[in-house]
Amino acid sequence: MKFIIGHLYWLELFLEGSPEAFRNVYFDLSNGYFVSKERIMLGYSHFGAKHFLLGSDTPYGKKSLELTLSMIKSLDIAEDDLDKICGLNLLELLDKAEPDRVLTE
Secondary structure (H helix, E strand, O other): OOEEEHHHOOHHHHHOOOHHHHOOEEEEOOOOOOOOHHHHHHHHHHHOHHHEEOOOOOOOOOOHHHHHHHHHHOOOOOHHHHHHHHHHHHHHHOOOOOOOOOOOO
């Protein structure tokens, strides 16, 4: 069973445990109004990109998808990790084939 936690809720609770203990937990990064770059980087440094998913929270929030995508693209992380966050992780989670590139282009 896999779990997706919206808006990085309870991140600090998950940070108390080892990443291996939460290998079936993923964090949705919607939306930029609720999720800060600092909290994303805190979780990223603990869990790595594999546990993060781009989310939109659409239709809530004015231009929330654009804001969230812009914030994710501005993070100081490898482009391969951006690709994972922006779609490849979700495709893998859903057992779908991986395309060459996702939304980061």
